Amino acid sequence: MPSHKSIGRLSLYRSILNRLLRDGVNSLFSHELASLAGATPSQVRRDLMVTGYTGSPVRGYDVRDLLASIGRFLDAPESEGVALVGVGNLGRAIMAFFTGRRPSLTIQAAFDRDPYKVNRVIHGIRCHPMEDLESVLVREHVRVAIITVPAIEAQDIADRLCRAGVKGILNFAPVRLRVLPSVFVEDVDVTMSLEKVAYYSRQGNRAEGI
Amino acid sequence: MPSHKSIGRLSLYRSILNRLLRDGVNSLFSHELASLAGATPSQVRRDLMVTGYTGSPVRGYDVRDLLASIGRFLDAPESEGVALVGVGNLGRAIMAFFTGRRPSLTIQAAFDRDPYKVNRVIHGIRCHPMEDLESVLVREHVRVAIITVPAIEAQDIADRLCRAGVKGILNFAPVRLRVLPSVFVEDVDVTMSLEKVAYYSRQGNRAEGI
DNA sequence: AATAACACGTGAAAAAGATAACAGTGCTAC
DNA sequence: GTAGCACTGTTATCTTTTTCACGTGTTATT
Numbered sequence: 001m002p003s004h005k006s007i008g009r010l011s012l013y014r015s016i017l018n019r020l021l022r023d024g025v026n027s028l029f030s031h032e033l034a035s036l037a038g039a040t041p042s043q044v045r046r047d048l049m050v051t052g053y054t055g056s057p058v059r060g061y062d063v064r065d066l067l068a069s070i071g072r073f074l075d076a077p078e079s080e081g082v083a084l085v086g087v088g089n090l091g092r093a094i095m096a097f098f099t100g101r102r103p104s105l106t107i108q109a110a111f112d113r114d115p116y117k118v119n120r121v122i123h124g125i126r127c128h129p130m131e132d133l134e135s136v137l138v139r140e141h142v143r144v145a146i147i148t149v150p151a152i153e154a155q156d157i158a159d160r161l162c163r164a165g166v167k168g169i170l171n172f173a174p175v176r177l178r179v180l181p182s183v184f185v186e187d188v189d190v191t192m193s194l195e196k197v198a199y200y201s202r203q204g205n206r207a208e209g210i
Numbered sequence: 211m212p213s214h215k216s217i218g219r220l221s222l223y224r225s226i227l228n229r230l231l232r233d234g235v236n237s238l239f240s241h242e243l244a245s246l247a248g249a250t251p252s253q254v255r256r257d258l259m260v261t262g263y264t265g266s267p268v269r270g271y272d273v274r275d276l277l278a279s280i281g282r283f284l285d286a287p288e289s290e291g292v293a294l295v296g297v298g299n300l301g302r303a304i305m306a307f308f309t310g311r312r313p314s315l316t317i318q319a320a321f322d323r324d325p326y327k328v329n330r331v332i333h334g335i336r337c338h339p340m341e342d343l344e345s346v347l348v349r350e351h352v353r354v355a356i357i358t359v360p361a362i363e364a365q366d367i368a369d370r371l372c373r374a375g376v377k378g379i380l381n382f383a384p385v386r387l388r389v390l391p392s393v394f395v396e397d398v399d400v401t402m403s404l405e406k407v408a409y410y411s412r413q414g415n416r417a418e419g420i
Numbered sequence: 421a422a423t424a425a426c427a428c429g430t431g432a433a434a435a436a437g438a439t440a441a442c443a444g445t446g447c448t449a450c
Numbered sequence: 451g452t453a454g455c456a457c458t459g460t461t462a463t464c465t466t467t468t469t470c471a472c473g474t475g476t477t478a479t480t
């Protein structure tokens with residue numbers, strides 16, 4: 001039972017490690033990863049414990065092995081499809097961002113009400129009409145969805161997603177979604193984040209951890 | 211010295227209260243606000259302590275007064291300008307989102323390298339050429355900035371922002387920024403959030419707090 | 421060969437954050 | 451009136467998360 005934040009950091013470590021690997025780095029120590037991630041060495045070591053991977057005090061962590069170990073812990077056994085609902089500016093930004101990224105987590109279907117978008121392929125992702133939400137999700141066994149519709153529509157979409165068997169929602173709409181406790185919701189609230197930044201920028205407070 | 215998360219929740223309460231006010235609600239109790247925010251009544255009461263506002267056991271909290279009190283605590287004494295760097299899909303989505311929202315926190319200037327965007331007004335916000343970053347920020351006393359440029363450019367932009375006197379950064383680029391400790395950075399990492407959702411969707415874990 | 425220097429994993433202490441408990445207050449209903 | 455209730459502000463307790471500190475094993479150095 002790893003800490004909630006710990007899960008987030010593991011994902012962060014992975015993205016850092018991927019970049020390091022591309023730059024030809026083959027191994028590193030906890031304090032190096034910590035410095036790149038904005039964490040402490042102890043925290044890195046503790047986070048990595050849950051993955052079961054154990055590094056060498058001499059060579060540190062092997063980047064490839066560590067990546068594999070984090071992947072085994074974090075990812076589903078097979079590649080998982082994600083649905084995105086709401087192909088506005090934000091939705092398209094996310095679609096663009098994810099094209100050709102994580103092989104284990106790909107946006108498989110998008111949905112929108114706008115007839116001009118429906119049935120077109122945007123950033124390599126097919127945009128379906130909103131009516132087909134349930135049928136497509138069930139057919140493709142999608143369990144994770146991203147909500148990027150206006151606030152007013154978000155709850156309705158969330159309800160439909162849950163009925164279609166979705167178990168996790170990444171919600172960009174600025175409302176709290178009411179879902180069954182068995183469905184995990186993560187909110188990304190830009191207003192909140194910006195107000196937080198504004199607040200702390202005034203307090204002269206130091207940079208935040210992860 | 212309120213909790214870090216507490217600041218975020220105050221912002222959330224405010225957005226909920228604003229909506230309630232529009233719907234004609236004039237007062238409410240801690241448990242009602244808690245339910246809307248996905249928190250516990252104790253947590254709401256505790257969070258509100260820092261604002262100094264005190265409600266009545268009979269009538270609960272007056273929505274208007276509470277909003278004012280949260281505003282006094284959270285906002286700068288005068289309306290504050292925000293800069294946005296990077297007018298891609300994501301940047302435009304954020305600009306659209308903030309047009310005519312918080313009067314106390316408005317996006318005042320945008321920046322991009324693309325000559326097609328420069329000097330145009332997008333969602334009511336003037337887009338400046340990237341070269342003018344420092345001069346515009348200094349001239350307009352901007353202390354808060356949003357980074358929505360590609361990862362590779364983010365650190366450079368952050369450095370320039372800091373030199374121009376920015377004290378808080380909301381960073382959407384998937385890299386950790388290295389800044390002086392006096393600058394507050396909040397990261398919005400979509401990949402991380404999505405991987406977290408995917409992980410917990412598999413664990414059948416219950417919905418998260420705030 | 422002995423020892424100093426490191427960095428690992430992990431249990432224990434400390435800090436932060438959330439929840440529960442309680443005293444106080446004003447209304448309502450007898 | 452006064453007992454009961456429903457809520458508040460705040461203190462106390464409990465849980466989660468982070469940091470510290472130590473034992474271990476390996477290499478480099480005297």
